[in-house]
Amino acid sequence: xxxxxxxxxxxxxxxxxxxxxxxxxxxxxxxxxxxxxxxxxxxxxxxxxxxxxxxxxxxxxxxxxxxxxxxxxxxxxxxxxxxxxxxxxxxxxxxxxxxxxxxxxxxxxxxxxxxxxxxxxxxxxxxxxxxxxxxxxxxxxxxxxxxxxxxxxxxxxxxxxxxxxxxxxxxxxxxxxxxxxxxxxxxxxxxxxxxxxxxxxxxxxxxxxxxxxxxxxxxxxxxxxx
Amino acid sequence: xxxxxxxxxxxxxxxxxxxxxxxxxxxxxxxxxxxxxxxxxxxxxxxxxxxxxxxxxxxxxxxxxxxxxxxxxxxxxxxxxxxxxxxxxxxxxxxxxxxxxxxxxxxxxxxxxxxxxxxxxxxxxxxxxxxxxxxxxxxxxxxxxxxxxxxxxxxxxxxxxxxxxxxxxxxxxxxxxxxxxxxxxxxxxxxxxxxxxxxxxxxxxxxxxxxxxxxxxxxxxxxxxxxxxxxxxxxxxxxxxxxxxxxxxxxxxxxxxxxxxxxxxxxxxxxxxxxxxxxxxxxxxxxxxxxxxxxxxxxxxxxx
Numbered sequence: 001x002x003x004x005x006x007x008x009x010x011x012x013x014x015x016x017x018x019x020x021x022x023x024x025x026x027x028x029x030x031x032x033x034x035x036x037x038x039x040x041x042x043x044x045x046x047x048x049x050x051x052x053x054x055x056x057x058x059x060x061x062x063x064x065x066x067x068x069x070x071x072x073x074x075x076x077x078x079x080x081x082x083x084x085x086x087x088x089x090x091x092x093x094x095x096x097x098x099x100x101x102x103x104x105x106x107x108x109x110x111x112x113x114x115x116x117x118x119x120x121x122x123x124x125x126x127x128x129x130x131x132x133x134x135x136x137x138x139x140x141x142x143x144x145x146x147x148x149x150x151x152x153x154x155x156x157x158x159x160x161x162x163x164x165x166x167x168x169x170x171x172x173x174x175x176x177x178x179x180x181x182x183x184x185x186x187x188x189x190x191x192x193x194x195x196x197x198x199x200x201x202x203x204x205x206x207x208x209x210x211x212x213x214x215x216x217x218x219x220x221x222x223x224x225x226x
Numbered sequence: 227x228x229x230x231x232x233x234x235x236x237x238x239x240x241x242x243x244x245x246x247x248x249x250x251x252x253x254x255x256x257x258x259x260x261x262x263x264x265x266x267x268x269x270x271x272x273x274x275x276x277x278x279x280x281x282x283x284x285x286x287x288x289x290x291x292x293x294x295x296x297x298x299x300x301x302x303x304x305x306x307x308x309x310x311x312x313x314x315x316x317x318x319x320x321x322x323x324x325x326x327x328x329x330x331x332x333x334x335x336x337x338x339x340x341x342x343x344x345x346x347x348x349x350x351x352x353x354x355x356x357x358x359x360x361x362x363x364x365x366x367x368x369x370x371x372x373x374x375x376x377x378x379x380x381x382x383x384x385x386x387x388x389x390x391x392x393x394x395x396x397x398x399x400x401x402x403x404x405x406x407x408x409x410x411x412x413x414x415x416x417x418x419x420x421x422x423x424x425x426x427x428x429x430x431x432x433x434x435x436x437x438x439x440x441x442x443x444x445x446x447x448x449x450x451x452x453x454x455x456x457x458x459x460x461x462x463x464x465x466x467x468x469x470x471x472x473x474x475x476x477x478x479x480x481x482x483x484x485x486x487x488x489x490x491x492x493x494x495x496x497x498x499x500x501x502x503x504x505x506x507x508x509x510x511x512x513x514x515x516x517x518x519x520x521x522x523x524x525x526x527x528x529x530x
Contacts, residue, residue: 002399002526003399005526006399006403006522006526009522010519010522013515013518017511017515089508089511090507090508090510090511090514093511093514093515093518094514096518097514097517097518097521100518100521100522100525104525104529107529108529119529120525120526120529123525123529
């Protein structure tokens with residue numbers, strides 16, 4: 001379990017430091033595999049039906065389906081392969097150090113009712129959440145932001161598994177489905193954004209260049225549609 | 227027993243140039259060349275020692291003292307390192323700090339001598355050297371902190387001699403993380419490829435090589451020899467950390483240690499052959515990454 005937590009932290013750091021989109025997608029897929037194995041390791045060998053289904057469905061959705069979706073989106077939109085950060089990769093890693101410290105602090109401050117909660121796993125999960133938020137704010141492309149959303153969800157899942165395994169697995173599966181639908185919609189949205197504006201730069205979306213010269217009435221109509 | 231303890235520094239002083247020869251042979255193998263003999267550095271040192279030193283008129287005494295200080299620091303540092311369970315000749319509580327600052331003093335002497343030449347290129351090299359050293363030092367100390375927390379605060383020899391197979395079973399993650407971190411540190415400190423290219427002589431990109439451009443004769447020999455000792459020191463740290471010496475029979479430890487050293491050198495050679503040099507702006511990223519590995523080990527040690 002310590003190994004999985006350490007790998008989770010390392011994969012998050014990799015995401016902070018990597019400049020290639022398809023590498024980032026692969027790292028998120030690896031995270032999916034790690035998280036899928038996690039409930040199996042956490043239950044210490046006595047693998048029930050629920051735990052098995054949870055692990056398997058996590059691996060299928062997070063490590064196979066969603067990365068595939070992302071890759072398709074990447075290919076169809078034909079965007080450039082580099083991640084464009086607002087905060088450079090070196091400073092991102094330094095911020096990552098700070099976030100790691102914050103995750104340790106949060107975990108340290110938590111009043112845990114159970115003694116057997118694995119603290120390192122908790123730290124790495126909080127770290128994944130924080131890194132997800134950080135990536136969402138500091139990366140320019142819309143597709144990176146949905147990746148960041150996935151990382152954050154991975155963290156939430158990790159916290160869930162580390163807190164308790166008896167958490168009804170139906171709920172976890174429901175969350176998985178939500179995430180899947182969410183990312184699916186995002187992919188769809190990204191594709192349409194790309195076709196409409198010919199770029200996926202979230203920073204420029206505030207301008208809405210097509211409508212800048214038109215009358216306010218049209219803008220209102222668009223807002224209603226949204 | 228006391229005489230036996232000196233075998234480690236002696237081995238280091240005699241065998242260190244051989245290690246660089248091994249790296250060069252591995253690189254030559256990967257490039258499909260014959261490559262220089264593994265004894266090449268010995269020949270070079272011998273040749274250089276017979277020459278006379280030439281000094282630029284713009285330099286002061288600093289550059290004349292520099293190489294001797296560097297060599298003395300490295301030679302002293304080897305006496306702190308153990309050889310498996312065999313204790314180092316010099317060992318006391320907190321000797322790791324002496325080790326770190328001997329290396330620091332050597333770097334300081336190199337940098338001062340480089341600045342003394344008044345060459346702008348050497349100034350650039352010196353600036354880079356200290357910048358990267360500042361980023362590399364945390365990974366050394368964080369890794370040491372993990373060891374200290376795990377084995378108690380004592381001499382390096384004592385801590386290292388307690389690493390056994392059981393340590394691997396209970397906290398192998400720590401050893402792997404710190405080992406990786408120190409391996410990156412080894413590559414950085416010895417100006418090997420992802421960070422610096424030891425063969426390049428393009429002043430705009432090199433770091434360490436540019437600082438020693440103005441040396442010749444015995445001074446250059448001192449510098450080259452000190453560099454090989456430095457490589458030996460860092461490789462010995464990694465080997466001592468990773469190999470569970472405590473579980474080996476005493477007579478096996480020295481051969482296994484030497485084998486480990488050769489293995490590390492081969493690894494360095496492979497890394498140099500398959501990786502390209504990083505752009506200068508990306509180096510801090512790697513160094514921060516190395517420090518983070520040690521930091522994660524520390525967190526695992528404290529919270530796990």
